[in-house]
Amino acid sequence: MARDKLDSEAVSRALAELDGWALEDGGVAIVRNFAFRNFSEAFGFMARAALAAEKLDHHPEWSNVYNKVDVRLRTHDAGGLTDLDFKLARKMNGFAGN
Numbered sequence: 001m002a003r004d005k006l007d008s009e010a011v012s013r014a015l016a017e018l019d020g021w022a023l024e025d026g027g028v029a030i031v032r033n034f035a036f037r038n039f040s041e042a043f044g045f046m047a048r049a050a051l052a053a054e055k056l057d058h059h060p061e062w063s064n065v066y067n068k069v070d071v072r073l074r075t076h077d078a079g080g081l082t083d084l085d086f087k088l089a090r091k092m093n094g095f096a097g098n
């Protein structure tokens with residue numbers, strides 16, 4: 001199931017195929033700091049990501065300062081990382097152009 005917690009081997013495998021993301025200390029979340037040319041592009045990215053998140057019913061922890069968007073993904077329902085985190089991370093990479 002998409003909301004089943006992944007074991008550390010499955011997390012390593014998924015992370016290896018995912019550009020730019022790192023495992024947060026303790027392994028409960030994946031994180032990526034995105035940088036764009038300006039605020040408008042950063043906010044456009046957030047708008048696309050927000051719609052994708054809503055569709056997945058899976059929502060990011062994130063913050064934005066001007067052209068930077070810092071993202072942290074985890075599944076609190078499962079107490080760790082699930083396929084949903086990696087699905088949303090891949091979509092975000094696509095919206096950011098990588």
Ligand SMILES: C[C@H](O)[C@H](O)[C@H]1CNC2=NC(N)=NC(=O)C2=N1
Pocket residue numbers: 057058059060061073074075076077078
């Ligand atoms: C009730 C609702 O389905 C849950 O709270 C969903 C909503 N969005 C979520 N988003 C994230 N990132 N993790 C969750 O566990 C989660 N759970």
